[in-house]
Amino acid sequence: MGAEKYQQMMYKRMQTNFLRWRERESIKEKEVYAFLHQLKGTAGSIGLHGLSAIATEKLVNLSETSELEWLKEQWTMYLSPLIEALSFYETNHHSGENVEVVQSLVKSDMSKEFILIIDDDMVFIAYLKSALEKKGFSVIVAHNGKRGIELIYEVQPALVFLDIALPDIDGFSILNSIKKIKKDRTFIAVMSSYHNKENRIRAYALGAMDFVSKPIDEDILFAYVTNRLAYRKELEYAIVIDELTQVYNRKHFEGKLKILIERYKKIGEMFTVAIIDLDFFKKVNDTYGHLIGDEVLKGFAVLVKELKREQDILCRYGGEEFVLLMPNTEVDEAYLLVEKIRQAMEQKAFIANDTMFHVTFSSGLMGVNEHYMHSKKLLEAADRALYAAKTTGRNRAVCFDLSIEYMKKQKQIKVIVIDDVYIIRDMLTKHFEELAQHDEAIAEVAAFNDGFTFLYSGWYDENYKYIILLDWMLPNISGIEVLKKIRANYSSKEVIVSMLTGQTGEKYVLEAFQNGADDYIRKPFQIADVSSRILRLAERIF
Template sequence: METAKYHRMVYTRICENLQKWDNSDFVREDELYSFLHTLKGTAGSIGLHELTSIAREKLELLNEDSNKQWTQSEWKKFLAPFIESVHFYKENDSMTQYMEHPTTIIKNPAKQDFILIIDDDVVFISYLKNVLEKKGYSVIAAHNGKRGLALIYELQPSIVFLDIMLPDSNGFSILDNIKKTKKELMFVTVISSNDCKENRIRTLEMGAMDFMAKPIDEELLIAYVSNRLAYKRELEQAIVIDELTQIYNRKFMESQMKLFIKHHQQHKEHFSIAMIDLDYFKKVNDTYGHLVGDEVLKGFASLVKELKGAEEIACRYGGEEFVILMPRTTKKEAFIFIEKLRTSMEKKTFTANGTSFHVTFSSGIAEATSTNLHPKKMLEEADQALYTAKQLGRNQTIIFDNVAAVEKRKVKIKIVVIDDVYIIRDLITNHFKHLEENDDYRIETLSFPDGISFLESNWYDPACKYIILLDWILPQMDGIEVLSKIREQHASSNVIVSMLTSRVGEEYVMKAFINGADDYIVKPFNVAEVSERIVRLIHQMFL
């Protein structure tokens, strides 16, 4: 069992330390502190919670920077619980309580809405994160305005909770920047202990969605977030319809293609698309005018809606081009439907200035296969088939048939673990090696024992996305220094950094956020929970 292996490694490490100190006249207090600090985080992460609890209690009695010399009798008495634990483990190495328990891994988490908190109160940040993450929301925090704006531009959150009083700027100036530059649908809520009428009015006048007064009630917060995200989805639905033809637009088509391709991969059901182009449409505009051309586009869309089934999705791709998505449909079945549509369109009569005329279309069909499982690739195949239909004289449907093996493109994700404790590095990297293969991305793992070897490794590849788990206490160069150097070159849109440390306290959380950390994971941790967190981040931020 993997867990039993890690238990043995921890106890072996304890034994090595005890034996080394047994041959010394004394042990310095800072050495004892370092030993227990590392043990606290590592033991808890692999299920040895009792050792973690004892180490935590002992640490409270030590000074991290003290050079006090402890005699053998003193340190042995102080570490007696660990000495007894080692003896007990040696006698019971096959204990059933050390058997590994199965862990649950998120295989295909739904893409969730992303929430950003911009506030300088670390306690408040921790509270909001805890409340929201318990409900399954993904939350990231910024401790100052500069970092908050950077995350807004890079990550485009759905909801932003923005405090008025920030260490480097006024929250209203941040709101003004958001108002001038934001493009995505994003709700900004100003939060403040000063809920005077003036602040509320100014908040709304500057374009924020709401003003919430501190302290914030937990139930009210959850209800608020649920309400706003539901409203956001309604708005998004409203903006995926093409205004002229009243069928779906290109943005919606692209999102649905991704879903249909995933469904095809999971259930092996057929999926086909058709790309349609109205023949000589420019001639219609030139002859009868653009208003008549618009009537032709609306007439074609109306015909599609009349003839298609409940599952087919008709979309306006752009200009006089349309795409029809056909789930659970083979290319031959798609051909039959598109031909029925084509012959109906061919017979449809349009009128302008007392003159009747007809419009035809050309079409190309592509079916999802093992060689084209990417929206761009499927559209390229359908477009090539459409081009062939035009070359052969228009007013016809061509099926694309390509037997060449094409490797499906996947997003490359590299998970980097920087920790001087081998067990932690091995625990995390081994866990991700055993994850089931994913259709959307490929995970690779890298590990480094210190920040210097990481920074000198030429680690960055612009073709990859990165999630870095960075320990705070490292030899020669601490984690905060490494974090600062990462942020000098790389933004959160490509490189997510999570501090991985046993240090607990608002001053440490604050320091991590100020220097550009995206998250803060406290040792001891459950590797399965960390894995779920990372997989969720991948789906929300990189896919």
């Protein structure tokens, strides 16, 4: 009982420290060092060995006297395992406002933009990934060109570091592909030791923003990344047109929605918002390729612009999802317009490889009223109506009303643990089951002790997304073989796979990523670290 008392005191001290730092724009590295140094000794003495181990690991990279300034997003990312541990302690022992504050720190970087490294040099890529993550950046890697192109489509990274010499596709070919698709203003920097004049000219001609020579200087690299991400954010605020579809983007939509809400509050002018989602769009990409998928998105945008009224505002909300703002329009009138567009889309023919196919959409509509005149509530209502349209057969428009007002939206993520070691399987399962009670996204957790049982369990349901924690060493069939079978049918947009292994050596890391793993976690591991890493990746990709 005495130990528990001091453990409570330790968690309280951690919480106070994090909340105090949260009020400041930045803290010094030496403050982080002092905090971790104290935690290392005290936590281990009172039985919190997990916290002590995390502190010990984190201290290795820090200087006791460093005056380096750490921004909030940097220290919350670096200390995320401790923040996560505190969050779970608070969830299990208390409730209330403090829990929400701590959990907000855990999730503060969930939507952080990704940096993608496409390179086959395992030593360099491990070094670069580690260096960037220590500074708070979110990094994913691809060890060949094919996987790199897939991740550009699936994750839509903010910044890509691209090597010229790759085992399957040279970097220039990737640059040419990116130039054709022009995905979301992704910034491409060629990073290569082949930095002769001809390669630099060719890289710039194909659309690379920069050419970074190897070997690199860490300080210059960090300054460069910070500069480019800040510049990209400025562009996002300045540009209101979606580059691919040539309709307005999400930023413009959010601004227009606020204006319409204010007009309703002042003069009572009605408006309706419709969320439109193309049905089974992934199958289009999988069957015909991403370039044809882009043509479908552009074709849909052209169709809507032809049929909508001049006053209506079409915006690309994200991926295959659009919103149509209809000013001075009651819901019934808006429904007729959306139905007209839906029927026209149903009849529109697309052609790929001499094959004709059709694409439909589902839509949810909501009109502003005195109970729904906040942007979040309006969009939630329209989204519930969209969910109703999807669950009742798709290819239809549904208006939000009292019959679906309290419809609970289905949780979207299932977590699967595949490991033949009972202790690890049980620990992970219980952790995510506990998390599912508090997380609106996680639907359920399942566990398997071998790969064959999992593969033949009928585990996949297209209505869900999946996080799979997959052990490398399994009886009968290896985790890598299970990974290959998963990737033969599902991309990272449907299934995130994190390999768990006690294997050492870079060849194992390389093999995992080459076969489509999204993350690689070595045993022994801290469960809080596993959770925060996977959930950050899931939030971004899903």
